[in-house]
Amino acid sequence: MKKNLLFVLLMVLFASCSKDDVIPGQFGFDGITGNELTISGSQEIDLSKEITLKGVSGEVKATVDLASASWCSVTVKKEVATKAEGKWKMLITTKEYSGNENRKSYISVSCEGEQITLIVTQTGRGKAVAMIVVSEGQFTKGTASLSSITFDGTTTWDVFRDVNQMPLGDVAQSLTFIDGKYFVVLNNSRQIKVVEPQTFKLLGTIDYEKAASPRFMVPINESEAIVSDLTPQLTKVNYKTNTVLEYINLSEAGIQSIEKMVRVGNKVFGASSGKSLVVFNTDNISQSSFRLVEGITGNIVKTAKMILDKNNKLWIFTTASGKTILHCIDPSTEKVIKTVEIPYAVVGSEGYLAGAITGTSGYTRVDTDRTRGKLYFYMTMLVNPTRKTSIGAIFTLNVDKDAIDPAPYRELPGLGMMYGMGISPDGDVYLCDCLDYTAQRGFLREYKADGSVDSKRVGIYPRMLHFTEYDK
Secondary structure (H helix, E strand, C coil), X not given: CCCCHHHHHHHHHHCCCCCCCCCCCCCEEECCCCCEEXXXXXXXXXXXXXXXXXXXXXXXXXXECXXXXXXXXXXXXXXXXXXXXXXXXXXXXXXXXXXXXXXXXXEEEEECCEEEEEEEEECCHHHCEEEEEEECCCCCCCCCEXXXXXXXXXXXXXXXXXXXXXXXXXXXEEEEEECCEEEEEECCCCEEEEECCCCCCEEEEEECCCCCCXXXXXXXXXXXXXXXXXXXXXXXXXXXXXXXXXXXXXXHHXXXXXXXXXXXXXXXEEEECCCCEEEEECCECCCCCXXXXXXXXXXXXXXXXXXXXXXXXXXXXXXXXXXXXXXXXXXXXXXXXXXXXXXXXXXXXXCCCCCCEEECCCXXXXXXXXCCCEEEEEEEEEEECCCCEEEEEEEEEECCCCCCCCCCCEEECCCCXXXXXXXXXXXXXXXXXXXXXXXXXXXXXXXXXXXXXXXXEEEECEEEEEEHHHCC
């Protein structure tokens, strides 16, 4: 006589058996709570999830409701027999999804007259994390933070602490996506936190055992990465085992420090202090193996990252007396092949007119969008020549041209103290505003094409913005 579902539930509550025993009729899903499965986040690919069935005593069939059959499918397969039962698994596949709202599918699973329903929820794009703001926090106070911003605009200003019930650390310097994980470099803590994307769970920590001020991280092969430093050293780490492999002393080579880095093929380019752009081969990083890029003029701005453009050419931002210089470098020859100079208008000159560039910030930034065909950079722009007042503005350069676009891409009214910048994959402008550098929580401000500004409160001294689209 077949058991009804109420009797099955009673059997689950009162039966006593070993972990490996399965009671005939205890029909259900193994490894999930109840009968609900969630597949989270906006996806650019189809995703599959396998579930093992328990309490199976005969043939299994599964069907998806008609309303969701276009995006959710299920297949069942029988594996090796266990005792009196066959071991069955269900493979559930959901198609890529960019909608903002959650959607549900109902899968009806039957076996020997019994029937249960699995509810599959695919979370909408709106609930997935779109951006992460890295905030330094106060030096020695341990108030560094990560702020998450979802596609629907929901902001969690200290998401790492909320998830892990512990502070992130002291002075967050950078966040890098490597091998499916985030590596958050903490300058004054002398460590690197390994964090799971979307959930922000702590996965591990790389601890330094000697004096250091780690800054930025770049992978050099399938298991190792190099971390730059404010001191004259580089540190090689294994990002699979979360261990330090080697401290590479650069003092005898005359290199004071290396800041931003970028890997191009089998080379690592590192921006050093002054005019030095250092090049290493990824398989030979030592104090005696570097070269210097020829043709760099002006002083490299340490806050401005290097950009690899659509033509596989490298751009770096320098300042000289009364001008800014954008250098285009051929990574294969390690030489500057083009420069674009942006002179500053000075008081009393012919060019001292509204809209003229008057300088740049000591915390200036450079970024690009997903096309990598345009550089975006922060400058100061003259508003009123009589009163000699200026505001911040974003200007752009098409990488195939020899001059910047004369009109600003965005004007930046109401900006307190620009401490970081991020250009979204779509070309949206976001500025990290730390107000007046007095340990208040800062703001992330989006400057829109229509002139409006959207502000979200984030952590103390926000310095970097990461877009999850690039987590590949």
